[in-house]
Amino acid sequence: MASRLQQSTLKLVNLARTQGLQTALQHATNAIAWHVVPSRREFARNLVQESELARKFDQLHGVDTAGESPLTDVGVPPEKAARGNGLYRGIWPRLFHAALRESRLPLERFTFVDYGSGKGKALMLASAYAFRRIVGMEFAPGLHEVAVRNLRGYRSPQQRCFTMDAVCADALDWEPPAEPLLCFFFNPFDDPTMERVITRVARSWRHAPRDIYLLYVNVRDVREQARVFERHSALTLVGRSRHSLLTKVTAGR
Missing domain, CATH: 3.40.50.150 (Vaccinia Virus protein VP39)
Structure with missing residues (x-):
């Protein structure tokens, strides 16, 4: 636990240095929300099951939809990725x-x-x-x-x-x-x-x-x-x- 806390702290410090304090604070707020906001905690629990169902959907139909992809990895410039909430995830x-x-x-x-x-x-x-x-x-x-x-x-x-x-x-x-x-x-x-x-x-x-x-x-x-x-x-x-x-x-x- 102490090691994870230290890593998270170092990540926030580095984020503040490279992208500014406001970005670092927003990141910290979002991270805390995943632990304290009921809807986000429920989402995290459901994500494991839905990810498995997505893999089965792909196998059944011979397609590729499962998983998550940062938008910057699929051709979106970093300055525009935030417009798309930064991440691809298929609908449940x-x-x-x-x-x-x-x-x-x-x-x-x-x-x-x-x-x-x-x-x-x-x-x-x-x-x-x-x-x-x-x-x-x-x-x-x-x-x-x-x-x-x-x-x-x-x-x-x-x-x-x-x-x-x-x-x-x-x-x-x-x-x-x-x-x-x-x-x-x-x-x-x-x-x-x-x-x-x-x-x-x-x-x-x-x-x-x-x-x-x-x-x-x-x-x-x-x-x-x-x-x-x-x-x-x-x-x-x-x-x-x-x-x-x-x-x-x-x-x-």
């Missing part, structure tokens, strides 16, 4: 399916768009539903390349949507398709980036009014970023649970 299927069930939307009317689609896990899970089509948008070139391979080889007896595309683009530049959309967000951005992405989606609605829903999922608790959605003037809250938040675009700005 049980939370994904629960979020779609809770939405109670007629999914066959919508194009599913995954913002920050990573290796394409949510795209493959979404193909079990009768969406009009499925689109994944990913900023990291390394993740996008894996997603393209995954979608090319993915097969499932539960698959109902077979039109799936992966796009390598920046969410702040990418134009949403002018059709009814279910925009999916698996905790992909920091608050300022999420705010700008929502504004861009709302602007798309203003130019081409149609049904656009935003579905935000967080494996710990949506309270971590719910305020960004709930305070945005272009959105109306439709439903909320611990792990998912559904809003609808009702105004443009």
